[in-house]
Amino acid sequence: MPYQAGNRLPGERASKIAHFEVINSPLVKKLIKSFKNPEMPEECLGLAWEPLPVTGKPLKYIFGVDGSNQTINSDKSPYSSISFVKTALIKMDSYALGKLDKENPHPFVLKQILQESVVFHSTAFPLRNVWIPETPNNYHAIREIIFESIKDDSPQMEGEIMETFKWIVYEKWSKTKKQLPFFECPHCHETVATLLYDEEMGKCHSCGGDIYVTDMLGFHLDMGEDSAPQGISTTYMIIHETLLLFTAIRNFWENRRSNLSDCLFVKDGPLSIRAQYSKLVEPIRKFLANARDEGYPIHIIGQEKSGFFFDHFQFIGKDVPPKSIFVPHDEYIKKEIQQRPLSGAEYGKDTNYGAKVFIKTHMKFFE
Numbered sequence: 178m179p180y181q182a183g184n185r186l187p188g189e190r191a192s193k194i195a196h197f198e199v200i201n202s203p204l205v206k207k208l209i210k211s212f213k214n215p216e217m218p219e220e221c222l223g224l225a226w227e228p229l230p231v232t233g234k235p236l237k238y239i240f241g242v243d244g245s246n247q248t249i250n251s252d253k254s255p256y257s258s259i260s261f262v263k264t265a266l267i268k269m270d271s272y273a274l275g276k277l278d279k280e281n282p283h284p285f286v287l288k289q290i291l292q293e294s295v296v297f298h299s300t301a302f303p304l305r306n307v308w309i310p311e312t313p314n315n316y317h318a319i320r321e322i323i324f325e326s327i328k329d330d331s332p333q334m335e336g337e338i339m340e341t342f343k344w345i346v347y348e349k350w351s352k353t354k355k356q357l358p359f360f361e362c363p364h365c366h367e368t369v370a371t372l373l374y375d376e377e378m379g380k381c382h383s384c385g386g387d388i389y390v391t392d393m394l395g396f397h398l399d400m401g402e403d404s405a406p407q408g409i410s411t412t413y414m415i416i417h418e419t420l421l422l423f424t425a426i427r428n429f430w431e432n433r434r435s436n437l438s439d440c441l442f443v444k445d446g447p448l449s450i451r452a453q454y455s456k457l458v459e460p461i462r463k464f465l466a467n468a469r470d471e472g473y474p475i476h477i478i479g480q481e482k483s484g485f486f487f488d489h490f491q492f493i494g495k496d497v498p499p500k501s502i503f504v505p506h507d508e509y510i511k512k513e514i515q516q517r518p519l520s521g522a523e524y525g526k527d528t529n530y531g532a533k534v535f536i537k538t539h540m541k542f543f544e
């Protein structure tokens with residue numbers, strides 16, 4: 178602890194002398210030098226950056242989704258944990274936003290614009306040492322909470338998210354009436370569970386246990402009997418954000434299809450869903466391809482603000498002129514970004530519903 182400043186002498190600065198010795202050590206010097214060695218591989222020098230196309234017209238309607246989650250731990254025995262999740266869909270009023278000062282938007286005006294165009298959803302998961310009396314254990318309690326939360330029929334949501342969920346998994350936008358692909362039953366753990374077209378609940382044909390449509394996502398595969406990992410609420414948040422965004426898409430598809438291609442749908446984070454939850458990805462891809470083939474291309478982007486791709490962009494984007502675009506192909510991603518063997522599966526084969534694109538709009542970002 179340094180001495181505080183007195184009347185006659187300034188305060189002591191914390192252990193600066195010790196730091197000085199550390200940075201003068203030959204070993205530390207050598208290490209630091211080796212830490213700062215981002216030599217750009219030759220493959221990254223001649224990348225196929227292209228100028229950002231200037232054709233096309235601005236999209237009229239902009240929708241964005243975002244979410245947050247927070248786990249609260251009690252610091253007294255038996256140390257319980259509850260995780261809270263909040264998600265929101267925002268419709269941007271591009272006319273009202275256009276009138277704002279882009280560098281210094283007035284916070285109250287911005288707040289008012291947002292208040293008029295946001296829908297919120299929130300829920301909570303008992304992760305550890307919290308019980309719901311009517312349910313046999315935490316495992317089944319969380320299954321029920323996921324079902325009830327997706328079904329959220331509050332005045333804000335009115336069951337719209339469940340409708341979107343069914344619209345995706347039963348491919349309700351197509352003409353064929355499909356049942357759910359078989360998935361692992363949360364009771365007998367055999368891969369025999371399914372539900373008939375449009376059903377929200379049913380019974381397992383093998384053990385007779387209750388099945389929710391949301392069980393097909395496989396949250397129960399990540400849970401223990403009495404506790405659930407923090408990842409449950411993070412994954413729920415990502416899935417709920419995706420469903421919120423697709424609720425806006427579904428609404429246009431069903432009611433204003435001719436305006437669908439005038440919209441921009443923006444997700445916070447990549448257009449991907451990990452592990453067993455990626456069962457949503459295949460029907461989403463099918464829908465996007467179908468919409469394009471029917472003449473209603475959907476403009477959807479996921480903006481990444483951290484992670485491997487973001488870090489790589491800092492590296493390769495520095496010397497590129499503004500308004501440039503680069504689409505990395507599979508081989509490049511595996512070799513330069515993931516640094517894994519080229520022989521493995523294609524990047525994002527089962528988990529992504531969008532391609533990666535690097536776009537440099539202006540210089541400021543790199544300053």
Ligand SMILES: [Zn+2]
Nearest residue numbers: 362365381384
């Ligand atoms: Zn079963």
